[in-house]
Amino acid sequence: MPTELEELVGFIANPSQQIRLVAIENLVPYSLSQPDIFKADKFVPIKNLKLLVKDHPQIAEHVLTILINLSADREVLENLATDETFLDTILSYVTLPNEPNANLLSMLLANLAKWDAFQSILASKQPPPKELGSDDLVMNQLMDLFVKGAEGTYNKDADYDHLVYLFADLTKHAELRHYFVRKQDYDGVIPITKLKVFTEHKSHVRRKGVASTIKNVAFDVPSHPAFLAEDDINILPYVLLPIIGNEEFDEEEAMAMLPDLQLLPPDKERDSDPTIIQTHLETLLLLTSTREARDLMRSVQVYPVIRELHKKVADEGVGDACERLANMLMRDEEDAPTQASGGFIDQGAVEDDDDDDKVVEV
Structure with a gap:
């Protein structure tokens, strides 16, 4: 019975x-x-x-x-x-501007990305709603949903925040990393540049997921010159601003910093989540893979930012990452990596971000 x-x-x-x-x-x-x-x-x-x-x-x-x-x-x-018919239904519904359950659909998609074969979504195509203004590539539609849907501006019932956890998981795969650094034909924009503007967003989900996505894409070392170029991806200001507070730097240091980091308001606050700060530090660590990048970071005074961060944030993970990054920036380039002054240690391994590898439950 x-x-x-x-x-x-x-x-x-x-x-x-x-x-x-x-x-x-x-x-x-x-x-x-x-x-x-x-x-x-x-x-x-x-x-x-x-x-x-x-x-x-x-x-x-x-x-x-x-x-x-x-x-x-x-x-x-x-x-x-692995159910293609089901996935087609989910993807077609989530893009509708009047779909009342779009946020739940976004959460489900984020969880489905835990299945490694889900990366095949990169090749998926479907006609986009005219309101979205995207092309027929599903990844471009999801990216535009995330950007245009913030604050309920595309769908009054959804903010699409959890799509960023989908992006973070997908960028653990090399092919998807390449997508994020390639200019798309339909709008002439590099996808990662659509995400970088959310590193200081009020939504914790957006900030955390964007930080993880940027870090994972930074494993693509050939794209580092584009990451750092001001007329290209220009990622440095967007990674540094969330980790800087209202510290006062001496005039010489301040004047050499990136323009976006100069003359910050006295009430400037750094991100309240140490794990997000650590993720940004690990992105910077990945970007020190080349001599050119290390020299650029030195010239724009990244070290003083890290120095003050190390003093102000009492978190073991943040402290560890600060020390590794400082070691890379302060070492003598003519020698093999050695321990820098102030107790900073050699750079350790940085792994793909697993912070967003947890399944969402509601």
């Missing part, structure tokens, strides 16, 4: 919309506490849930919440991320 819970799961395929709504609403907590009930009968409940994404928005809201939570299970994740 089926249990009461198993019967409830069976009701999600009921012909009555009202019964489906009641069943789905009551099943949401079980997607966290008893996820295996949705994998019964060779994933039949999952199959039904995927169809209900297109149901009444109120039902779809609960369905998406359940799928977001269930995607923490590796088997469910594979089932969702």
Whole structure:
């Protein structure tokens, strides 16, 4: 005899919309506490849930919440991320300017990116809504959604913040890193430059995800000259501003800094999250891979910024990253890397950002 819970799961395929709504609403907590009930009968409940994404928005809201939570299970994740028909539905719905569940769809996409083969999304194409003003490449549409959708300006019900966790996971793959540093034909813009403006955004999700994405893209060493060129990606101001506070530098140091770092207001605050600060420091560490980059950072007085940051932020990860970066900037270029003054240590390994590798739950 089926249990009461198993019967409830069976009701999600009921012909009555009202019964489906009641069943789905009551099943949401079980997607966290008893996820295996949705994998019964060779994933039949999952199959039904995927169809209900297109149901009444109120039902779809609960369905998406359940799928977001269930995607923490590796088997469910594979089932969702490898279903091309389901993915086409998700991608077509998330881009609609009047989609009420766009934020939940963004969260689900971010979780699906945990499946390595999901990087094939780079080649995916679909007709864009005319309101989006994008081209038929899905990645360009998602990027434009993230940018134009901030503050609810594209869809009054969504800010698309969680798409940035999708970008952060995708940029762990070399092919996707290349996408972010290539000028796109339809608008003549390099995708990473669309993200850099959010390093000081009020949304913690945006700041954290953008920092991780920039860091992961910085593993593409051939793109470093473009990263640093003022007339190209010009990433330095956007990485340095979040880690600088209201410190006072001596006149010689201040005058040599990047224009964006000069004459900051006295109430300037650095990012409140030490993990975001550490991520930006690790991006700078990656950019010290070439002599040209190290010389540029010295000339624009990156070291004093790091020196003051090291004094002001009492966090082990930040302190460690400050010391490694200072060592790279202060070392004698004629010698092999050696320990610099002030107790700074040699540069350690910097790994792909895993901070956003956690599945979102709602």
